[in-house]
Amino acid sequence: MFPLGRWRLGLRGQLVAQVVIGVVVVVGMLLLLRAYIAQEEMDRGGRARQSVGRVLAGYIDAQLTNQLAQLARAAGQFALPGARPAPSLLEDARSRLEASSHGVYLLDASGMLIAADPLEIGAVAEAVGRRPEVVEAIARGRPAVSGVHTGPRGRPQFAVVVPVRLAAGVGQLGSLVDPTSPLFVELVEAARAMDDGIVAEVVDQFGTVVSATQRERTLLPAAFPVLAPGAAGTGQIARPIGISGDEPFLVVRVPLERAPWHLVVAVPEARILAPVRRWDQPLAGMGIATFLVLVGLSVLTSRGIVGPVQTLIQSARRIARGDLASPVPRVGGGELGNLAAALDDMRGDLRTADQARAEVDHLKDEFISSVSHELRTPLGFVKGYATTLLRTDTRWDSRTARRCLEIIDESSDQLLELVDHLLDMSRINEGKLSVNPEPTALGPLIEEARHRYGSRSREHVMVARISPECPEVHADPSRVRQILNNLLDNAIKYSPEGGDIAIELEVVDTPVAPMAQVSVCDRGIGITSDQLEVVFDRFNRGRNPLIRKIRGVGLGLPICRGIVEAHGGRIWAERATEQGTIVRFTLPLARSAVEVGGGG
Known part of the structure; x- marks a missing residue:
């Protein structure tokens, strides 16, 4: 109840206030419950779409890996003594690539065309060889996957390029790939087969659509450009750009491993929350029922409440249950006021002691966690290298065996140091630390x-x-x-x-x-x-x-x-x-x- 002296409410007013507060709390709890259920459903939906995205991203990565592997194998042919002429090697390389390839080309260290199969892609190949993302990767000796761009006859394409050692330096061996070929389109459209209503897009490093469930979106800006680069896990809510309608989508992002691209998988938020909305009417009914129950209980208990005394009894019971945050109301004056003040002082002392105990427990838990980690790391080294030395199927040379023993010795020293610290701390706490000045x-x-x-x-x-x-x-x-x-x-x-x-x-x-x-x-x-x-x-x-x-x-x-x-x-x-x-x-x-x- 509210303290009479402070709020100057009669018994009826206090009961009405209690009913109102109870209703507000219950309604708030029901709303929180509804929000919790909705969030759980969104998280579940996000995880499910994330799994779909990972499967599709894995297939796309596999296709890119195959393209790069074929090019790397062909690049190795150029470095062999007595290698065949470049056109012959390019023709052989193209025959091994997927049908989605427009052709293959070879550029020298300065980016000039040496050979191309077919020859008509030569100008495009030189332009691709000058793209910043390709130049930077080749300069580091790494394969590159370019952004999507317009190729011959207005068709979209992207390039997969590997460095190749030539007599005059490091050149480029690349393949122009068609992202609208059935190989890529069918992979992306597989998302819709897994979950009806999904929108999926493969987006390159420049925010341009490489392939999508809506084929006409290739070469357009991504539908979800505001998506944070690191977004993953259960996803986030975003509104699309360039897609009909303005409804929000639950969006997850899966990065690809073989290219600086990512796969975006989105599903309408309404589709995810449809099961949750079935709970709205039952929750509203629970709120109304709770209100009626609270009113009835207030009427029934009003006859047995004895103002300040009952308030102090309730306060004492709250303290006994462990509720140390709610202050004891200052009711009346004289002895009752002194009793209320004494109860509140006791509550404050108990709360201070409980907070101190909780802090000590928290520190102990952190200490146990830290000690466990500090013990586990060197023990892992000792166990791992000891097991290595005990293997009978391998003979270790003396240098390797000595290095293993050195690591075991260092890890043992770490364990000994930690144990010494624990013993010293124990002696300090007991006042038994010995010093010999x-x-x-x-x-x-x-x-x-x-x-x-x-x-x-x-x-x-x-x-x-x-x-x-x-x-x-x-x-x-x-x-x-x-x-x-x-x-x-x-x-x-x-x-x-x-x-x-x-x-x-x-x-x-x-x-x-x-x-x-x-x-x-x-x-x-x-x-x-x-x-x-x-x-x-x-x-x-x-x-x-x-x-x-x-x-x-x-x-x-x-x-x-x-x-x-x-x-x-x-x-x-x-x-x-x-x-x-x-x-x-x-x-x-x-x-x-x-x-x-x-x-x-």
């Missing part, structure tokens, strides 16, 4: 880490700036090395574009005593200001989607914090001035260094 020079440790990681990543430049006045610190060398390894590993991972990574060592004054400060600065993705503190919490990898795509389990920085704090130091992160992140940590100076500094 001793007078330690940080300079050699920094140089060692710089050389190690510098050799691992050639895209990054490791720079060390070590203050010559920095004395020894009182720290465990192995743990300091672990900190440096974690920080440099993070710096490399989160600066995928490369750049400088600087390691700085200096002595700074703190409120307690002078301490050695080490800073690791990268020019990578960076950390947002609100995440600078939480990245040191266990399992937390921040909320930047770019960071979360990078491998890791979120234990490196928490372990660093545990080690630094075990030495009596402090670790924190800062945003770099321009780009990137700076992580700094401090360690206490060795006693002799402190005494010398104090004596000075």
